Amino acid sequence: MNLKVRLFNAASQLMSDGSIKDRLSDSYKLHMLKLDPNSILNKEIRSRFDMLANKLGDEDSCKVRARKLSKKEAEELAVIILEMSMIAHEKNSKFGPKLIEEDQPKVSIPKFLKKN
Numbered sequence: 001m002n003l004k005v006r007l008f009n010a011a012s013q014l015m016s017d018g019s020i021k022d023r024l025s026d027s028y029k030l031h032m033l034k035l036d037p038n039s040i041l042n043k044e045i046r047s048r049f050d051m052l053a054n055k056l057g058d059e060d061s062c063k064v065r066a067r068k069l070s071k072k073e074a075e076e077l078a079v080i081i082l083e084m085s086m087i088a089h090e091k092n093s094k095f096g097p098k099l100i101e102e103d104q105p106k107v108s109i110p111k112f113l114k115k116n
Contacts, residue, residue: 001034003035003039003040003045003088004085004088004089006031006032006034006035007031007045007081007084007085007088007089008085008088008089009030009031010027010028010030010031010032010081010084010085011027011081011082011084011085013026013027013030013031014027014078014081014082020071020074020075020078021066021067021069021071021074022066023078024056024066024069024074024077024078024081025056025062025063025065025066025067027078027081028052028056028062028066028081029059029062029063032049032052032081033058033059033062035049037049037050037053042087042088044087045084045087045088048080048083048084049084051080052077052080052081055069055073055077056077
């Protein structure tokens with residue numbers, strides 16, 4: 001899975017049900033930790049990734065570390081994930097392939113919304 005898709009999925013995870021701390025740790029554990037830090041060529045994304053890794057640690061410790069954060073700290077780290085996703089999806093981004101139709105969920109448009 002490419003960087004853009006993984007960051008999009010991490011950002012989407014933040015919008016699920018649960019406390020901000022649980023959503024943050026799930027987003028980090030399920031999506032961010034699957035990234036190879038050495039493959040992140042964009043300096044803005046890499047510096048944010050390093051900041052997250054420093055705060056949340058590895059797969060075994062991220063849940064506990066997230067729970068120890070204040071609500072404000074957890075929100076700030078969630079914003080960092082959203083920023084990473086936004087940077088990766090900029091129109092003129094020079095790294096990684098653009099999202100293609102195969103990466104996007106298949107959505108059927110109801111007939112009443114289609115133009116005839």
